[in-house]
Amino acid sequence: MIISIASGKGGTGKTTVATNLALSLNGDVNLLDCDVEEPNAHLFIKPTMDKVEPVTTFIPVIDSEKCNLCRKCTDICRFSALAVAGKTVLVFPEMCHSCEGCIEVCPEGAISASTRELGVLESGHSGNLGFYLGRMRVGEAMSPPLIKKVRTKERERDITIIDAPPGTSCPVIAAMKGTDFVLMVTEPTPFGLHDLKLAVEAVKVLGIPSGLVINRADMGNSGVKDYAAEENIPVLMEIPFDRKIAEAYSRGIPIVEAFPDYADKFRALYAKIEKYSSVEKES
Ligand code: SF4
Ligand code: SF4
Incomplete structure (x- = not known):
């Protein structure tokens, strides 16, 4: 099972969902941080890192x-x-x-092959959880090849969770394409709804089953839920706004560590992802 966690825009809680889901499953899981321009899942996972390898790509040299x-x-x-x-x-x-x-x-x-460095692939673990992150070189603009390199690690374990970059452009497509399920994280605001619509269009083009997590669900308005109902996108989890969650986040503490009862909620989220991904495959 390969799950890509995406959001139309940054700051919606995408990494919060990716890290807490990965930490809750306690199984044969890899977490891949493909938000290569600004990877931050490690701040919550606190992995032991044991390898850094450069990632390069082809460029031509003319004789x-x-x-x-x-x-x-x-x-x-x-x-x-x-x-x-x-x-x-x-x-x-x-x-x-x-x-x-x-x-x-x-x-x-007259043309031969040379390379330019795109960034690095860092590997590590946190307990049972395998962890990989891509980190783009400062000044580099081409992230999809680096994301593809990070994704070479996705078949190593039973479950792979991908923290995708925010937005809806090429890097996000590189992080979603070929996955079994896209979990979109949004917030119930007009901005959240606007960017969610763009993300949904991208997921539709790829033909991947998807579901929604609404973060800070008790704020804003009902626009996101109304849209989800219209588009037949299941809302799989709602995370209320809670000052204590925000404080834990600001100190790099995962929700499931600060509030252990959330581990069951994230495991329930995974069970729903399994259900909806298999329903789509059958239909
Ligand atoms: S490898 Fe492709 S993109 Fe790069 S210079 Fe050659 S033709 Fe252009
Ligand atoms: S000879 Fe080769 S390198 Fe030179 S212009 Fe033609 S295709 Fe390009």
Whole structure:
């Protein structure tokens, strides 16, 4: 079972749900922090980290001695990562999506492979819980390849929980695609509803079963619940606003540690995820 925890925007409690769900299950679980621009699940999990490995991606290098300036590489590059300037082909590594199309089309064998570092993959554990996080290099803009690298760890255990990046763009798709269930975390406010709608559209395109956790559920208005009912999205858990939960969060203490009775609530959430993911598969 691979569950991606997503939210249309930051600050809705996505990491709170991901970490507390992972800590509650007490089983064969990996937690992957794919919020690679700003990973913070470790602040709550407090893992022992035992490995850091660099993650790199392909970039082309042009041999101007061999290059005949035919422009086949610049024509095929959809990302404007190559340009002919005078008698050289310039490479803009930050724009390169590592598709390797240029190397394929070059008739002169003038393009060879090099790499640029995207960031690091850090591995560790907290008790039984396996923990991995991606951390993007400062100044790097291309997060999907790093997210894909973190996700290579998702089949190691029976259950994988992915803390996805916020938003609805390419990095979130990279963290949701191919998972068994997307759990969307939102808050009952007009902003929460606006961003939830965008997230729901993305999940629909991917065709993945989904459900909702409403955080600070006793604040705001009924817009999120009304929308969930219209769209037939099950509300699997509601977490009320509680000053004590907010205080524990601000000190890096998971809800299930500060309030142990919440572990049963998160286990009940997992049971509902199992139920809804299998219902969707059968239908
Ligand atoms: S690898 Fe792909 S994206 Fe990168 S420069 Fe070559 S064609 Fe462009
Ligand atoms: S395809 Fe090869 S030969 Fe043609 S411009 Fe690009 S690098 Fe030069």
